[in-house]
Each structure stands twice: as structure tokens, then as C-alpha cells.
Amino acid sequence: MALLKHQLCAVLLMMESGLILSASESSCPSYAGVPGIPGNNGSPGRDGRDGFPGPKGEKGDLGIGAQGPPGKIGPPGAPGHKGDRGSPGLSGTDVQNALVTQLRSDVKHLTDRLTVIDKVLGFRMFKKVGQKYYVSDGLVGNFETAQKFCSDAGAKIVLPRSEDENKVLISLQEALESTYVHVGATDAKKEGHFVDLSDQPLTFTNWKEKEPNDYNGAEDCTAVYKTGVWNDINCNSKWHVVCEL
Template sequence: MHQFQICPVLIVAMICLTLCHSVMMETLPLCIGIQGMQESQGSPGKVGQKEAKEDSGAPFDMSRVLALEKQLAALQQSLTFYTNVLQFLGSICKDGNKTFITAGKTANFSSAKSECSLAGYQLSAPKTEAENMVMQRIVKKYDKDAWLAISDEKMEGTFVYLDDKPISYSNWNPGEPNGEHQAEDCVVMQTTGKWNDSICTEKGLVICET
């Protein structure tokens, strides 16, 4: 019996084929799926409702507007007052609710009334002893007789305020008013605080009051 010898090369080739087959079986996917059918597009959904418009804020408050307008009017009034005060830079004295203002100017009685009126004030006239003392301090400071908003121009011997009301307070010098030559229809305060009737065309210190 002849012994067949297997070529070592053949054995190696067979081993390689076996190993390659095993490797291919392990690495190939188990199955290959078939491509599925394309899904049809669904019907469109309902259109959503629009969001309600955002509230623009609190309702209009007219009372606040009126309150602000009132405050503005008060500020404007104060501004006007202090603007006018600047025209009378000199002396400012206060007694209670009344304020006396002067710039130290002199004028006749008619011009004195006009100057105070144009500034939004009126020519001063003390109606109490306390007010008379306050005015006296100003008169002494400038050392000039000052006009009072009192006269008897309309009726000789009857002294009244500018609104024609009879005077409620007086501080006349002894023997005054004397109406000398019936020409002294206006009234001045002297540095002593006493009053004297005087000729209206003369010049006197202009003191206004508020």
C-alpha cells in the first residue's frame, strides 16, 4: 500500500479557506431588510386661535391727571410769586400771613400804587399794631417816609383803604391828620411808626404787601 503524503502547502490553503469562511459568516449581517413604503403626508392640523392682544396697561385715570394739573398750577403760582419778589430785592418782612416787600425805591402815591400792582402786589397798609411795627422796621432801615394805601381823595376828612373800605386801625401823630390847605390827601408812615397826611405828588418809599 502506498502512503500518500499531503502537501503541506495544501494543508495550509485549506486552513486558510476555513478561517476565511468563518470570518465572513461572523462579519456579514444576519439579514438585509427591504426598503419600506413611503408614508403618506398627513392632513394639516387646525389653525390655532390668535393670542389675545396684551393689555396695554391700567385704565386711564383722569383724577390723577387733574391732581397733576393742580400741582402744576400751584408751582406756576409760586414761580410767579418769587419772580416778582426778585424785582423787589431789598427788604422782605413778614407778619402772620402778610408779607411786606420793598426795593428801596421812591415814587409819588399814584406811581407807588402802579408799581405794586404791576408786580402782582398792592401798596401796603398796616391793619394791626403788629403789622405797623413790621413796616416801621423797613421805614427805619431806609430812613424815608413810606406811603400807606390810605387816602381821603374821594371825600375830604374820610380816610379809606384803596378798596374804599373805612380804615380799621390807625397810628396818627398828635394833631394829625390836619388836611393842611386841603392838599394832604395821602398818608405816609414816618420812621417813628406814626402816620401823617401828606401831599400825594411828593415822593415816598414804596412798600408793597402780599
């Protein structure tokens, strides 16, 4: 009997049209159907809940604040002590005398400068260095001649007192086409001890290498070579004469 029921139900299931009987409505046992087509993916799920707070961070470095504004000006100090009494003022006559003295001094200075410039203009060549003038007429002679020539002109034999003055002398020598120029330095009084013509120590020298050498024991005067180096020479040798004013 049971076998017959199963066969009947199989027939019923194979029937395609019209009559549909559900397993529940019939007394037939149910059978697995043909697998359907897989469905589409579902919508994304909802966002998850917020996580728990993380652990506390490390303590920050010490901050540096900006400089504050300057404070207010302090209260004024107490007044100072009364000053000493001033010297009595000059009388009208004193003021005039002081003015006259100043004017006389100014006039003398200007007159002296004019006198020098007047002398300078009397020479064929001159060069200015600081407040001095180096002058020459192109004369050639021994030391004695040079000394007299300069003295007669109200001047002295040239003697450079600095590197600058030595350079200016070189430039004048070039203009004179001179090999040597006498300068006012001598060791006539004490061998090897050169002084100026007022017996004062020299403040500047520019001796050539191995000079002064007192060659042949007969060199007590001094001359500057055209390159600017100094040499002790025989006072009787004849070289260009340059004076200073």
C-alpha cells in the same frame, strides 16, 4: 418698914456686877430705865387698794368713714337701631377725577406762591410778614409814581393791616433810612373818610396825635413815619415807595 424696902431696892439697882434680879423676881417696885438709841426706819408699807372707777365720759363726736369702693359695671344697654343705608360708593373714575382736581388745586397754590417769591426776589429789599412780603427798590416818588411802580410789579402800595405788619414796615423803613413811606389809604373821595385803594374801610390805623388834619386842605394821601405813626400828607409829596405782595 416700907421705907426700908425702897432703900434696899435702890441699892440693889446700883450694883453693877453679877447679880441680876428682875422686878418680877423680886418684890421691888419697877423703875424707868435709861432711854435707848432710836431704831432705824422700817420698810415701806404695802400698796393701797385700787380706787373706785371714775364717772362716765362725755359722748364722742360723729365719726366719718372712708368712701366705699365703686360699684360694679352695670349690664350692657340694648343695641341701637340699625343705621341708614350708606351713599353709593364712588366709581373708580370718580376717585381718579377727585384726585386730579385736588392735585390741580395743589399745583395752582404752589405755582402762585412761586410766582410771588419770584417777584419778591426781583427787589433789592424785602421783609416777610405772615403770608405777605413787603418789598422795595429804594425808589422815592409821589403817590402816583408809587402806585404805578407797585402796579407794574404786579403788587399794591403797602398798607399795614395789623400792629405786626406796621412793625415790619418800620423795620423796612429803617433799612431804607426812610423818613416817610407812602401807604395805600386815601380820603380823596370823601374828606376825612379814609379807605383803602379798593374803597374798603381800613381795618387798622395808627394815626399820630392830631392827625389826620388835612393841613391846608390839601392832604388826601397817607404816609407812615419812621416811628410807625400815620399822617395824612399831600399826594404830591415825595417819599419812599414800598409795595406788598
